[in-house]
Amino acid sequence: MGLQHFTRFFDSPYFFTTIKNTFVLSLYSLIAGFPIPILLALILNSFRHKKYRKVIQTVTYAPNFISTVVMCGMLLLFLSPSVGIINNVIEFFGGNSINFMAEKSYWRHIYVWSGVWQGMGWSSVIYFAALSSVSPELHEAAIVDGATKFQIVRYIDFPSIIPTATILLILSCGSILSVGFEKVFLLQNDLNLSVSQVISTYVYKVGLIDNNISYSSAIGLFNSAINAVLLIVVNKISKKLSGISLW
Known part of the structure; x- marks a missing residue:
C-alpha cells in the first residue's frame, strides 16, 4: 500500500483535531502531574514524625490501586447533575446544577486532575528512593x-533528585502522544467528543469498530514514530544543557 494510509490520515478532517487534542491533553497532564510527586516527596521527606509521614504516604498511595473503570465510575457519579455530591454542594450554596461531562471546558481539567490525584503518591516512590541516598551527615551539618527546613530542602534534597527527575522527564516527553485509551474512552461522550477524541480512541474506532485494521495500524505507527523523534530530541537537549541523558 506504500504511504496511502498515511496520506489518508493526513488528509482526514479528523487529523488536526485528533493530534491537537492528544498533544494538549498529554502536555497538560505532564505540566500538572510531573512536579507534584516531586513536591510531595520533598515535603514528606522533611517530616520528622515518621508515624504521620507513613499515614500520609498510605493515603496518597491508595488511589493508585483503584482500577480505571472504578475511577471513571466514581467521577461520573460524583459529577452527576442529578445525584452527584459536587452538584449537591453547588445547589446548597445557591448555584445551578452543572452537567460537567457535557461541558467541553471542564473535560480536560477533570481528566488531568483526577489522574494527578490518582497517581501522585505512587509516582513519588522513585523520588523517595533518590532522597534515601542523601547522606544524613549533610542534613546534620546544615542544621x-x-x-532552616526550607533551605535544607532547597540546597540538599532538591539537587539530589534532579538527575532522577530529568530522566523521568525525558521518558515522559518520549510518550507525549501516547494518551491512555481506557480513561479517555470511559469519560468520552458525544457532547465532549471535540476535545476528548485522541489518537488512541480514534485508532480503536477505525480499527475495531470500522474494521479498518490497515488504516489504524498506519496511524499507530505514525504515533510511535513521532514519540521516538521527540524522545531523541529531548534526550539530546537534556544532554547538551545538563549532561544528563538516557544514552
Missing part, C-alpha cells in the same frame, strides 16, 4: 550551620 548545625543554622539552616
Whole structure:
C-alpha cells in the first residue's frame, strides 16, 4: 500500500483535531502531574514524625490501586447533575446544577486532575528512593550551620533528585502522544467528543469498530514514530544543557 494510509490520515478532517487534542491533553497532564510527586516527596521527606509521614504516604498511595473503570465510575457519579455530591454542594450554596461531562471546558481539567490525584503518591516512590541516598551527615551539618527546613530542602534534597527527575522527564516527553485509551474512552461522550477524541480512541474506532485494521495500524505507527523523534530530541537537549541523558 506504500504511504496511502498515511496520506489518508493526513488528509482526514479528523487529523488536526485528533493530534491537537492528544498533544494538549498529554502536555497538560505532564505540566500538572510531573512536579507534584516531586513536591510531595520533598515535603514528606522533611517530616520528622515518621508515624504521620507513613499515614500520609498510605493515603496518597491508595488511589493508585483503584482500577480505571472504578475511577471513571466514581467521577461520573460524583459529577452527576442529578445525584452527584459536587452538584449537591453547588445547589446548597445557591448555584445551578452543572452537567460537567457535557461541558467541553471542564473535560480536560477533570481528566488531568483526577489522574494527578490518582497517581501522585505512587509516582513519588522513585523520588523517595533518590532522597534515601542523601547522606544524613549533610542534613546534620546544615542544621548545625543554622539552616532552616526550607533551605535544607532547597540546597540538599532538591539537587539530589534532579538527575532522577530529568530522566523521568525525558521518558515522559518520549510518550507525549501516547494518551491512555481506557480513561479517555470511559469519560468520552458525544457532547465532549471535540476535545476528548485522541489518537488512541480514534485508532480503536477505525480499527475495531470500522474494521479498518490497515488504516489504524498506519496511524499507530505514525504515533510511535513521532514519540521516538521527540524522545531523541529531548534526550539530546537534556544532554547538551545538563549532561544528563538516557544514552
